[in-house]
Amino acid sequence: MKTPIHRNKLFSALRDVQDRRNTRRSFGIGTSPVAIEPPGDAAETTVAWHSYGTDGYSVEASEPAPGDDRLLWIDICGLRDHARIAEVAASCGLSDLAIADLFHVDQRAHTDSDGDLVLTVLRMPVAGPPFEADQITLVLGAGFVLTIREGPRDCLGSVRKRLAGGTGRIRTSSGYLFYALIDAIVDTYFPILERYGDLVEGLEQRILASPGDDAMRDIHLLKRELLDIRHALWPMREALAALQRDDTPQIDEPVLPFLRDCSDHAFQLLDMVEVYRETAQGLVDLQLSSLSxxxxxxxxxxxxxxxxxxxxxxxxxxxxxxxxxxxxxxxxxxxxxxxxxxxxxxxxxxxxxxxxxxxxxxxxxxxxxxxxxxx
The missing domain is CATH 1.20.58.340 (Magnesium transport protein CorA, transmembrane region)
Known part of the structure; x- marks a missing residue:
């Protein structure tokens, strides 16, 4: 049984989120491309070192001792302590320009190569509706995966459970963990979009039962939310396609079928968003027709x-x-x-x-x- 949605409170929350988005900080014009400028509202920085292999798994608050041949997942949360983040990123081999880009939290989803490293930037959904997404940067290197998250909320709990449980092939390679993290981010969009589908249906029933002046405002809020989701998903296609190219470093052949499956899920999400957007546009005509x-x-x-x-x-x-x-x-x-x-x-x-x-x-x-x- 689905949980009932309190639509009046929900649309009020949508308006609050839109107001917060309109006040996001932008970077100064003319600054150096390698200058590090953390966001003014950056969260406290924490670093977790996930050491794993076929023989075990552990989480440490500091870097494991040298000589350990286990694979690493370095998970950085919060961008306030820029010096520590820059130190960890530099130790992983990121260039100064790539390190500075870690603090730009309004980037479009994309995939780049930084030497032998693969750097993918995505919008990670953390709530919805109203839709909220934080930027996450994933770096794949030889034997490690580095993630830099904008805030403490994430959708990676299932990946941590799989690592701790030692089930499947997730402990076998850093490339597969890199895919598993991306797949968890992509799959999180599905339940969020289903809830937006419920909103569209509820709004349609509300208009048919009693069309009111506030319905048009809620329709436009809903269309704005779907547009924000589309902006998060549309460039994700290119980012996932770049990972499947032959010249992409660190991506092994066995991981490519999984990335293609993940890319198919992204296309499916885009189709859902387009359907909901067209339905929302139809609600405008329905509202005007009902009022008439x-x-x-x-x-x-x-x-x-x-x-x-x-x-x-x-x-x-x-x-x-x-x-x-x-x-x-x-x-x-x-x-x-x-x-x-x-x-x-x-x-x-x-x-x-x-x-x-x-x-x-x-x-x-x-x-x-x-x-x-x-x-």
Whole structure:
């Protein structure tokens, strides 16, 4: 059973996230390309050294002793301590330009080669909806994988469990761990997009039931969220395609089929985003059509009310004319004993007749009645 989504609170959270995105820090123009500028709101830096192999797995807070032939996953979280991050990155063989790029948290997803190292930058989803994604940089080298995460939230818990459990081939090579990390990031988009699908369906039902002015605002918020997800996923295709090229270092032949499967998942995610975006655009037309239909119903009701009162007004105006009663042709009803009741009854009969006609046409008091020919 799906967990119910509190849509009013959710769309309020969407607006808050959009406001925070609009206030993200940008780097100064003209600074040196190798200058290190950590973001102003950078999280506290922690470094975890995951040492693993076919014979075991351990996590240390400092670099393992030299001479250990195990594979390493160096996981850096937070960009505040730029000196320590630069030291670890330099020890892994990254150039000064690549180290400076680690602190640019608004990069487009891409894959580069830095000597014998492979550097891939992705947007890692950490919440949604509202959609929030942190930048993660993955560096693949000989016998190690280095990850630099923007914040403490991540979606890599399943990879840590697999390393600790020692199941499968994840402990056999650093290239496979590199793939497993990317695959975990890509797969995290699926449940997030499913929740956005639920939002689209709920918004559609809400518009059909009771179209309101706030629905259009929520539709545009939803479209903006889907556009942000598309911006995160679209360049990911190129980044994954670059990993499958023959000249990419450190990527072994056995890992290529897994990367191709991961690339297929990215294309599938893009298809889902495009479908939801088209559906959201259709909700705009549905909202406008629903408002128009509701306005037509209101206008029809007002027209019927005015139409009912037209003959009544005519009768009242007819008997309100001040002609000489001496002539037998000038409104003889004015001299009748029950002339007033006659005029009122005439008005009631005319209104009742029109109501009956409107009912037979199906305009009021229910649906249009079917004829015998339809049966």
């Amino acid at each position: 239909n509701r306005m037509n119903e209101v206008m029809k009701m007002l027209t019927m009310i005015a139409t009912i009162f037209i003959p009544m007004t005519f009768i009242a105006g007819l008997y309100g004319m001040n002609f000489d009663r001496a002539s037998p042709y000038n409104l003889p009803e004015l001299g009748w004993r029950f002339g007033y009741l006659y005029a009122i009854g005439l008005m009631v009969v005319s209104a009742s007749t029109m109501l009956f006609v409107f009912w037979r046409l199906g305009w009021i008091f229910g649906k249009k009645r079917r004829s015998r020919a339809d049966d």
